[in-house]
Amino acid sequence: MRRLFPAPQDPSAAVDREWELTEIADAYAYPAEHADGGWLRANMVSSLDGAAHHGGRSKPLSGAADMRIFGVLRALADVVVVGAETVREEGYRPARQRAEFTGRRRAAGQTTVPAIAVVSASLHLDFSLPLFTEPAVPTLVVTGAKAPAHGLAAARTAGVEVIVAGDESGADPVRLKRALAERGHTRLLTEGGPRLLGQLAAAGVVDELCLATSPRYTVGTAPRLMSGPEIPEPRDLALTDLLEDSGFLFGRYRRG
Numbered sequence: 498m499r500r501l502f503p504a505p506q507d508p509s510a511a512v513d514r515e516w517e518l519t520e521i522a523d524a525y526a527y528p529a530e531h532a533d534g535g536w537l538r539a540n541m542v543s544s545l546d547g548a549a550h551h552g553g554r555s556k557p558l559s560g561a562a563d564m565r566i567f568g569v570l571r572a573l574a575d576v577v578v579v580g581a582e583t584v585r586e587e588g589y590r591p592a593r594q595r596a597e598f599t600g601r602r603r604a605a606g607q608t609t610v611p612a613i614a615v616v617s618a619s620l621h622l623d624f625s626l627p628l629f630t631e632p633a634v635p636t637l638v639v640t641g642a643k644a645p646a647h648g649l650a651a652a653r654t655a656g657v658e659v660i661v662a663g664d665e666s667g668a669d670p671v672r673l674k675r676a677l678a679e680r681g682h683t684r685l686l687t688e689g690g691p692r693l694l695g696q697l698a699a700a701g702v703v704d705e706l707c708l709a710t711s712p713r714y715t716v717g718t719a720p721r722l723m724s725g726p727e728i729p730e731p732r733d734l735a736l737t738d739l740l741e742d743s744g745f746l747f748g749r750y751r752r753g
């Protein structure tokens with residue numbers, strides 16, 4: 498892996514080499530202002546032609562460096578916010594405890610692993626899956642006040658904490674972020690998918706986008722990273738970092 502931007506002061510730092518996990522973690526540290534209402538980072542991988550998945554999975558777009566960064570970003574987060582369709586499509590499991598990050602997380606006052614927060618309006622979720630039955634830190638479900646009663650009952654029977662963060666069946670992005678931050682989850686990470694990220698981005702609550710551009714194209718009709726109704730005006734993010742590994746570009750963009 499090598500850094501392309503900002504150009505390293507020391508030219509040897511631009512040399513392509515395997516980075517330690519701690520170096521990646523330092524490069525992706527949450528900014529200090531995360532404490533002020535929470536910092537929501539999105540981490541997504543895209544094909545060259547803008548596809549967010551291939552055959553319903555993001556793995557065909559990914560690679561070794563992307564998976565390493567994916568794991569580090571999880572290890573830095575208090576909570577991973579994910580759309581229900583991604584949970585259903587990708588067979589989401591609880592976050593894995595990693596010895597390399599135990600000390601770092603303890604020092605940062607974090608639980609051993611991040612909690613997973615599944616965002617769902619239908620509550621059409623299989624609460625018997627390990628995601629809900631075996632996590633080291635309880636998995637949360639975020640929904641709206643008009644979510645189906647049978648889904649709420651199923652979640653509560655399974656001992657899953659349900660956070661109501663909206664007046665309709667869905668969660669309101671601003672309330673979702675605030676509700677998680679109020680529970681101490683101020684270092685937030687969303688792993689999409691595109692429909693959830695589209696809503697979070699349209700509502701203006703995404704503080705940072707970590708975008709892995711895969712050196713592959715797929716053609717087809719897969720969605721872009723953010724899908725949903727077009728916003729009235731394009732919004733700018735500022736590029737803060739650009740890394741490269743094996744042809745993958747890892748951009749980091751934040752709100753102006």
Ligand SMILES: NC(=O)c1ccc[n+]([C@@H]2O[C@H](COP(=O)([O-])OP(=O)(O)OC[C@H]3O[C@@H](n4cnc5c(N)ncnc54)[C@H](OP(=O)(O)O)[C@@H]3O)[C@@H](O)[C@H]2O)c1
Binds near residue numbers: 543
């Ligand atoms: N390229 C990447 O980095 C990446 C990352 C993640 C996923 N993916 C891919 O994306 C695909 C899935 O993405 P997707 O866009 O179809 O779905 P998604 O965003 O993962 O999930 C959509 C679902 O999330 C729930 N949801 C979204 N917004 C909500 C809100 N405001 N309130 C309550 N619930 C809300 C709804 O669940 P209910 O239906 O339960 O109401 C909705 O159907 C998969 O193929 C996956 O592989 C790619």
